[in-house]
């Protein structure tokens with residue numbers, strides 16, 4: 001016997017936004033009306049949400065494999081030292097993070113995976129220099145365990161929003177550059193030592209949407225590696241910032257020529 005085609009509609013909906021409850025993009029998207037049963041004295045921390053995502057099993061994520069999104073949202077090096085006020089500040093970085101927050105409002109659910117990459121230097125050799133050329137050598141930045149290596153608070157807000165509105169998404173965090181320069185997120189590994197490419201394939205990702213800094217360095221390298229690895233790539237040009245405007249424009253042309261949608 002064939003299974004009945006019209007299955008009863010599933011009602012085990014997860015708490016979260018419905019099409020009619022899109023947060024007002026003019027307001028603070030984090031001000032989601034709280035479910036009284038979930039009211040606490042504080043907003044859930046990102047760590048709380050992160051842990052709950054990590055403990056969700058695959059069956060929780062996949063209700064209908066045909067409907068499952070296969071796109072990862074990739075946040076490149078949105079770290080304090082690369083942002084205004086940091087040791088290697090990129091002009092426009094914070095504006096890019098705010099644009100990401102607005103982009104995610106109402107759209108976070110289209111992504112099955114959220115990726116962050118971080119520069120995480122311990123002893124990166126000549127990548128750090130007291131007399132940097134800002135092409136191959138740089139001021140000391142993103143030292144492992146120091147505040148400069150943490151994700152900037154404006155991007156943390158965007159990531160918190162993502163976690164609250166799409167708690168089923170898989171989170172992949174990679175660090176890179178411990179003992180050498182590492183511009184591409186694909187040089188990074190998770191805490192468990194899994195490469196970014198392997199982690200994305202394990203999550204059945206086929207398409208990456210990339211944001212972050214810097215356009216002419218780590219965004220460029222990450223996008224070009226992603227294309228080489230066989231992923232489709234979209235770069236959100238309003239959510240990136242370059243160290244140098246001319247090099248940034250050239251990098252965008254290079255990414256487009258290599259097959260990225262920019």
Ligand SMILES: [Zn+2]
Nearest residue numbers: 119127177182
């Ligand atoms: Zn670096």
